[in-house]
Amino acid sequence: xxxxxxxxxxxxxxxxxxxxxxxxxxxxxxxxxxxxxxxxxxxxxxxxxxxxxxxxxxxxxxxxxxxxxxxxxxxxxxxxxxxxxxxxxxxxxxxxxxxxxxxxxxxxxxxxxxxxxxxxxxxxxxx
Amino acid sequence: xxxxxxxxxxxxxxxxxxxxxxxxxxxxxxxxxxxxxxxxxxxxxxxxxxxxxxxxxxxxxxxxxxxxxxxxxxxxxxxxxxxxxxxxxxxxxxxxxxxxxxxxxxxxxxxxxxxxxxxxxxxxxxxxxxxxxxxxxxxxxxxxxxxxxxxxxxxxxxxxxxxxxxxxxxxxxxxxxxxxxxxxxxxxxxxxxxxxxxxxxxxxxxxxxxxxxxxxxxxxxxxxxxxxxxxxxxxxxxxxxxxxxxxxxxxxxxxxxxxxxxxxxxxxxxxxxxxxxxxxxxxxxxxxxxxxxxxxxxxxxxxxxxxxxxxxxxxxxxxxxxxxxxxxxxxxxxxxxxxxxxxxxxxxxxxxxxxxxxxxxxxxxxxxxxxxxxxxxxxxxxxxxxxxxxxxxxxxxxxxxxxxxxxxxxxxxxxxxxxxxxxxxxxxxxxxxxxxxxxxxxxxxxxxxxxxxxxxxxxxxxxxxxxxxxxxxxxxxxxxxxxxxxxxxxxxxxxxxxxxxxxxxxxxxxxxxxxxxxxxxxxxxxxx
Numbered sequence: 001x002x003x004x005x006x007x008x009x010x011x012x013x014x015x016x017x018x019x020x021x022x023x024x025x026x027x028x029x030x031x032x033x034x035x036x037x038x039x040x041x042x043x044x045x046x047x048x049x050x051x052x053x054x055x056x057x058x059x060x061x062x063x064x065x066x067x068x069x070x071x072x073x074x075x076x077x078x079x080x081x082x083x084x085x086x087x088x089x090x091x092x093x094x095x096x097x098x099x100x101x102x103x104x105x106x107x108x109x110x111x112x113x114x115x116x117x118x119x120x121x122x123x124x125x126x127x
Numbered sequence: 128x129x130x131x132x133x134x135x136x137x138x139x140x141x142x143x144x145x146x147x148x149x150x151x152x153x154x155x156x157x158x159x160x161x162x163x164x165x166x167x168x169x170x171x172x173x174x175x176x177x178x179x180x181x182x183x184x185x186x187x188x189x190x191x192x193x194x195x196x197x198x199x200x201x202x203x204x205x206x207x208x209x210x211x212x213x214x215x216x217x218x219x220x221x222x223x224x225x226x227x228x229x230x231x232x233x234x235x236x237x238x239x240x241x242x243x244x245x246x247x248x249x250x251x252x253x254x255x256x257x258x259x260x261x262x263x264x265x266x267x268x269x270x271x272x273x274x275x276x277x278x279x280x281x282x283x284x285x286x287x288x289x290x291x292x293x294x295x296x297x298x299x300x301x302x303x304x305x306x307x308x309x310x311x312x313x314x315x316x317x318x319x320x321x322x323x324x325x326x327x328x329x330x331x332x333x334x335x336x337x338x339x340x341x342x343x344x345x346x347x348x349x350x351x352x353x354x355x356x357x358x359x360x361x362x363x364x365x366x367x368x369x370x371x372x373x374x375x376x377x378x379x380x381x382x383x384x385x386x387x388x389x390x391x392x393x394x395x396x397x398x399x400x401x402x403x404x405x406x407x408x409x410x411x412x413x414x415x416x417x418x419x420x421x422x423x424x425x426x427x428x429x430x431x432x433x434x435x436x437x438x439x440x441x442x443x444x445x446x447x448x449x450x451x452x453x454x455x456x457x458x459x460x461x462x463x464x465x466x467x468x469x470x471x472x473x474x475x476x477x478x479x480x481x482x483x484x485x486x487x488x489x490x491x492x493x494x495x496x497x498x499x500x501x502x503x504x505x506x507x508x509x510x511x512x513x514x515x516x517x518x519x520x521x522x523x524x525x526x527x528x529x530x531x532x533x534x535x536x537x538x539x540x541x542x543x544x545x546x547x548x549x550x551x552x553x554x555x556x557x558x559x560x561x562x563x564x565x566x567x568x569x570x571x572x573x574x575x576x577x578x579x580x581x582x583x584x585x586x587x588x589x590x591x592x593x594x595x596x597x598x599x600x601x602x603x604x605x606x607x608x609x610x611x612x613x614x615x616x617x618x619x620x621x622x623x624x625x626x627x628x629x630x631x632x633x634x635x636x637x638x639x640x641x642x643x644x645x646x647x648x649x650x651x652x653x654x655x
Contacts, residue, residue, distance in 0.1 A: 034589065039644035062640045063583045065315070087645065 001029040003120055004095055008113035011122060012069040015095065016102075018110055023072055024098035027059065030123045032094045035061040038087045043079045043100055050074060050102055052109055057099070059090070072109040074102040148634070149204050153651050156191035162198055189653065208634060210578045216604050220550045220581035220593025221314070221362055223392045223414035224421075230511055231417060231504035240503050245495040249480045256479035259496065260445055262506040263429075266410060269509075269517075270388075271401025272431035276440045277497040282389060284492065285409025285428025286320040286356070288441060291489040292407055292432055293354045293383050294324055295439040299487065300381070304353035310339060312363060312585045317356045317387060326353055333587050337363040337543040339373055348380045358387040359400070362585035362593075363543050364528065364550035366393070374404025383407065391415040392597065393525060393549035396518035400431075407432040416505035427501035442488045443481035443496075523598035524549045527605060531594055534609045538616040542588050549597075555590035563619045563626050565590045570637060571618070571629035575611035 007015045013031035016023045032038065040060040050056040050070040057068040078101040082089060089097045104110065114122065176183045193201070210217070217224035235241060243255040263275050279285040290307070297303045307321035310331045318328040329347060334340040338361065348355075355377055359367045367373065374384045386400050386408035392415045394400070400408050412427035413420040420426070432440070481496075512520060525548050532541070532551040539553035555565040569579035569592070581593035596605060618626050628637065 037641040037644075039641065060644075062644055064586060 001095070003028070003116040005116045007095070008071065008110055008115060009119035009122075010069060010071045010113060012067075013123075014069060014071050016071045016110065016113065018104075018107070021104050021107055022077060023074070023102045023104055023110065025071060025100050025102060026098045027068070027090060027094060028119070028123075029094045030126075031066075032091050035059065035066060036063050037061055038090050041083045041087050041090070041099060043083070044076050046076050046078060048076045050076060050100075059087075059099075068099065070102070071113055072102060072104050073106065074104045077101045077103050149201065151651055152191045152193065152198075152201055153189075153653075155193055155197060155201065158192060160192040160194050160197075162193065162195040212599070215576055215578070216596065216600050216608055217578040218580045218594045218596050218608065219578060220364075220552065220595040221389055221584070222420065222581070223389075223411070223549075223595060223597055224578075225392070225414075225417055225597040226599040227417055227419050227504075228508060228511065231507045234507040235500055235503045241500075243499070245499075250478065253479060255499065256445065258506055259499070259502055260447070260479055262502050262509070263445065265506065265509045266429055266431060269395055269399070270405075270408060270410070270431045271399025272405075272408070273401070273434040274437040274440060274444075275429055275431040276444065276492075277427065277429045277502060278441045278491070278493040279409065279428040279430055280493055280498055281413070281424070281426030282387075282409060282411045282428045283316040283320065285411070285430050286316055286385075286387065287323065288428075288430045288489070288492050289385055289407045289409050289432070290320050290324040290326070290354070290356075291492075292430070292436045292439045293385060294326075295487065295489050296383070296436055297353055299439075304382075305351040307353050308344070308347055308355040310357065310361070312337060312361050312587045313356065313358060314362065314387060314389060317358075321356065331355070333361075336545045337361060337365050337587065338367050338545075339369065341369060341372060341376065344373060344376055348376055348382055350380060352377070352380060352382040354383040354385045354406075356385045356387060358389055360390045360393045360548040360550075362390075363545075363552045363588065364390070364393075364547045364595075365543060365545045366398075366548055370403045378404070389414065390549060393521060395521050396514060397521050401433070407436055412501050412505040417508040418501040418504045425498045425501065427498045427505070429497075438485065438487040439489050440485070441492045442485045442490060443483045444485065446480055446482050448476050448478050448480060520598045521549075524596075527596040527598060527600055528594070530602075530605055531596060531609060535612055538613060539592065550593060550595035552585065552588055553592040553594070554588050555592060558616070558619045559590055561619050561623050563623050565592050567626050567629065568592065568612075568615055568619070571615050571626045572611060573630040574632045575614070577608055577611060 003009070004015075004017070007017045009015050009028060013028045014025055015028050016025045038059055038061050041057065042060070043057045044050065050073065052070055052073045054070060055067040056070045056076075058065050059068055080097070080099055083097070083099065090099075212224050212226055239254050240258065243252060249256065259277060263277065267273065267275055276288065279288045294303050303325070306327040306329050308329050308331045309317045309321065310333055312333050321328045331347060332340060332343055339357070344355070355373070357367065357373065359370060361367060377384050383406040384404055386405040388400075388408050388410040391410055395415060407430065409428045409430045410416070412418045412429065413424060418427060430440075509517065528547050528549050528551050532547050535553065538557070540556040541551075542554045542556075543552065555563070555568065558564070558568060565582050569582045572579050581591070581595075583591055584593055585591060596608070600608075615626060625631075630637065
């Protein structure tokens, strides 16, 4: 699966895409493929703060529970309620399925993350 | 049903007993059936409703109604669908599913031990207290630690107790500290323990050999680090050869080294955590010391520690009157008040007593003294083997794992080449290229009459097959297992769908694990 070039990525396999100062955050195709069938997603509350590099929730598959790491620092403005009943959306369309939306404290953090080419090189190494 | 196409070549293994489908006990219920008959009432009847008032239940509880033979058959049938160590090899990596010797059971049924009551005064319970005392001293010697509590009910409970000791000690030094370091190969219970004890978990990446990266450790340990929780040998079955340096790095910053004793079966009689820098650790009597594991339990997770942590041990601790040093290793430091002595009068020197006056203790972690029945079994195992027997056990466990490794490494990918201890971790890399994953191979292993190995753990190995034979298995049984694994590898090449749709010889075919997790049905409900 192609990694959208307007997104930015973390080494913990999250992606973020910006719309103004609001970033949508999800997990990559590589992450969903490693995890297998996702059965539950644990997310923060709207209004909570998240910190770059720190966990903001977790995603549970049949195999394991994995932490979600925030790519940026900011305030949660929305969570994807659809994932409560259909966590499998992440497996079906990982790059279209956002988990939380965050108002970035410093929009400059976005560009400091991995771009698609750098992320693809990183996962090629992981495999 | 088994068909010729899907049945594995017979290897002389037991095959799961197949019978007709078994309904739930509720579904078998038929109104009015009884498994008992009461004699006629020969005392005056009472009006329960009048006596109980609001507490009187208006509608009877929904309980199944069956005859005695139906109940007996139901549970007997279910019992035949189990797989158990008594049926064959149970190579569930990291779980140490070893044989539970029958002599343990014989000893645990000795009347004086089996019927000991926790409320009996210490002076009348010296026999069972002797058992506890001797087990404590044996475990202290085996681990090389200074003191121990047997209270925790299993491994994760032991971790919790151990980290409470760590926290209590740091608090006594003026700062509980903030974080605990945990390698990415750890059991999930480690971070859960740290979090529940109020610590932030910081992940420690493994190096290319699956061990601790000393440079990363040095960078990450600081004055806010309470401890490192380390499993040694690690979950990929590799001994942490730099364990002394790891301990030194931690201690230089005032942090402690916690050892998860899950893999102690590779060390008993050979290496002592107390000698290689561990400050506190737990043991699993239901793994290493041959007490029943899993549904048959209960478990037992003793926590052993160095002397400086002893004042914080859960209450009560066992002490020997007038002879503390030769007692259980537990010293009631500094209290100067050994309870119970006054009530016993003269002539009780050498008696064992529970000591409750422990002002620095983290408190009780379990009712009474722990799962005492397991203490008896573990002690029986230790004494039946003796020091040389325990050493032999460790050697055989390591030899068995390495035999499997040597016989399978040409067919299954070995992600870490470091010498294996008591378990070996392969990956499904070669089979995954054909679309067959570790979970599929494990399901196919059921068709060959074996319990599956541990699937998809540790997390640092993608598609892990974690195999721990333990010392219990004979060369013949190991060869059957190896033959089964080799046959499955051939099937992956020739008929991959056969493996992907396994098991084929069980009562029910492959279950939908995803649906079970997403939409679990947790209890039976009557249909309308």
